[in-house]
Amino acid sequence: MTERNGKEFGLISRLNHWGVAAIFIGMLCFGFYLEFGDLAREVKGPLWGVHKSIGTLFLIFAVWRVGWRIFQGFPQEVAVMPLWQRFTAKITHWLLLLAVLLMPLSGVLMNIYGGRSIHVFDWFVIPSQGKNEMVAGIAHTVHEVAPYAISAIILLHIAAAVKHHIIDKDATLKRMIVQTGK
Ligand code: HEM
Numbered sequence: 001m002t003e004r005n006g007k008e009f010g011l012i013s014r015l016n017h018w019g020v021a022a023i024f025i026g027m028l029c030f031g032f033y034l035e036f037g038d039l040a041r042e043v044k045g046p047l048w049g050v051h052k053s054i055g056t057l058f059l060i061f062a063v064w065r066v067g068w069r070i071f072q073g074f075p076q077e078v079a080v081m082p083l084w085q086r087f088t089a090k091i092t093h094w095l096l097l098l099a100v101l102l103m104p105l106s107g108v109l110m111n112i113y114g115g116r117s118i119h120v121f122d123w124f125v126i127p128s129q130g131k132n133e134m135v136a137g138i139a140h141t142v143h144e145v146a147p148y149a150i151s152a153i154i155l156l157h158i159a160a161a162v163k164h165h166i167i168d169k170d171a172t173l174k175r176m177i178v179q180t181g182k
């Protein structure tokens with residue numbers, strides 16, 4: 001049975017949610033740190049390699065995670081909420097799913113169409129596709145600008161989860177952690 005008919009997130013959905021959330025937030029922090037942190041050039045170079053490798057592998061996890069949600073659908077909300085809150089939650093969840101795909105994809109595209117190959121941990125190489133300034137330019141702009149908007153959306157998302165848990169005292173956060181039997 002898919003999740004769209006029930007009020008539960010299954011184990012796979014919960015593992016997907018927290019696995020992707022941890023790696024994604026880690027990668028956002030890593031990217032900002034490399035971009036703005038006070039690191040020596042010779043340290044930064046290899047660390048960018050690690051950022052690219054993790055990000056490229058993450059794309060596989062992201063496709064699986066988003067595909068699983070689309071296939072499963074969203075379960076019904078556990079809380080009774082005003083229309084604007086249900087609408088904001090829906091939009092936020094879809095934007096987060098988009099972000100999870102957009103960040104690794106834009107990273108890969110800006111590299112391979114910027115004339116650079118991606119060496120994923122010396123395991124395999126995604127070859128350069130030559131230079132396509134339009135694709136590389138759009139992907140680069142997305143990769144540099146989107147993280148600010150995405151960070152704001154994630155903060156809003158976390159604040160909403162905390163509010164549901166502490167103020168409304170409903171099962172919104174709980175059902176993302178354990179099986180509630182509903
Ligand atoms: C989960 C996926 C990813 C996240 C969350 C992420 C996040 C970030 C962030 C926050 C920045 C700093 C942006 C800024 O200063 O405005 C950044 C920069 C960068 N990322 Fe990623 N990234 C991801 C995947 C990738 C991938 C797959 C690649 C390449 C294969 C990549 C390559 C780069 C490069 C080259 C920069 C520096 C851009 C520049 O300054 O010109 N990233 N990333």
Ligand code: HEM
Pocket residue numbers: 013017020021022024025069077078089093094096097099100154157158161172173174175176
């Ligand atoms: C500490 C951080 C986080 C907390 C506490 C949290 C909490 C939650 C909770 C309680 C729900 C269930 C909402 C409901 O029942 O309708 C949820 C759903 C969701 N969250 Fe998070 N979340 C966090 C981080 C993230 C991150 C970083 C992302 C993506 C980048 C994300 C993406 C989603 C999505 C897409 C959903 C909709 C259901 C699904 O497909 O998993 N969350 N989150």
